[in-house]
Amino acid sequence: MRKITLFVFVLAAFFSCKNDEALENEIAKIDTHFNIERFDRAFAEAKPEDLGQLKKVYPFMFSNHVPDSIFIAQMSDTLQNELLNEASKKFNDFSTIKNEINRLFQHLKYYNVSFTEPRIITLTNNVSYRDKVIVTDTIVLIPLDNYLGQDHKFYGNFPKYITQNLEPSQVVVDLAKAYAEKQIFQSQRKTFLDEMIFFGKQLYFKDKVIPFKTDAEKIGYSKEQLEFANFNEDMIWTEFVENEMLYNTDSSLPARFIAEAPFSKFFLALDNETPGRLGQYIGWQIVRSYMKNNKVSLNEMLQTEAIDIFNKSNYKPSK
Incomplete structure (x- = not known):
């Protein structure tokens, strides 16, 4: 059974790459005129x-x-x-x-x-x-x-x-x-989740319009900072959830996890090892999960409210 599951996963990844390649070939034919x-x-x-x-x-x-x-x-x-x-x-x-x-x-x-x-x-x-x-x-x-x-x-x-x-x-x-x-619309940005999704939309937009850039370049991380975020995604999400941050309107949360900063502020011993803007990173993964699990266009997603994106994202970071 595990071999069948692995085969299906590999097959799906193969066809996804072929579809992405075909799309990029189509986009490369579009004429532009600028100096x-x-x-x-x-x-x-x-x-x-x-x-x-x-x-x-x-x-x-x-x-x-x-x-x-x-x-x-x-x-x-x-x-x-x-x-x-x-x-x-x-x-x-x-x-x-x-x-x-x-x-x-x-x-x-x-x-x-x-x-x-x-x-x-x-x-x-x-x-x-x-x-x-x-x-x-x-x-x-x-x-x-x-x-x-x-x-x-x-x-x-x-x-x-x-x-x-x-x-x-x-x-x-x-x-x-x-x-x-x-192009992004959200009727409100009151909660920490609102802020995360707003920046997640920005980063997903970059996925689509500058796919030739690395994820590290898109979010402005070093390779090591992105590796930290990828490796610790489950831990970061657990901190946000267990400390009831998602629907919190405390204005200090964006300063701790969204704004440009040398590191994110969990108030833990490992803070100095973290990159800043980890709230943006998590928002990015939520939006990616939403787009993977829902048939909506890029423009539709940019206009969708944060709470709807989160509720329909089925976001579950891997451990």
Whole structure:
């Protein structure tokens, strides 16, 4: 009997992989049309007399409330020039990122036929890492100084859990997150479960639109951090359930298990060994279980209430 069960499992996995491969081959045929506009380089090379032309081409990059003298001063500012120089060196070749953005856009067009490619503008933004990317329906802004590499000198005073994701490989991951946020609906985010499912939706969205990225890259973990979460999934879930956290509205719970942090806060001796955001990780597994056990589309799931997703997920972490 065990041999039959194993055979059925292997067979199901085989056909699932074949179906995934066929889908990716279909998506790869979708045409996209976009350019990467290097505003960072244009500004670095501009002279004061070029400002008028820059403002004409990139009007959204210049506030009407800021006098031209400020922008002209920035052209000769030592710090600004160093930021621009470092961005230019790191991203002299943008082909890898452009290819990943192309693949993201192909998947977005597959799952949303109304999606149209925006203008993509690169810039520097004084290492404002809390605003990793800005996405609208028509324009995407990518501040390159947020992706210079975790060991870059500009990040010397930042904590490790922040710098580990200031990598070029995270550009398309952050874009996918921004597009997920535009499409997710939940009427409320009051309980800890609401928060977990919200971020679980984000991460599952990444599963579908950037499947070429690893799970560690999608959630922003190191390989070791993801291994910890995978190995201890049952323990994490047991802590959440036994301490009656799921339907709790205590505002400290998202800070302990959802927000960016060096580790998760169970108030146990092993806390320092844990990665942060384990609530997001569990939410991801709940949404994955829901999608596996229910015939719903990606867009339908994004609009489904958290409690309905949980109740129909049949989520049971393996021990």
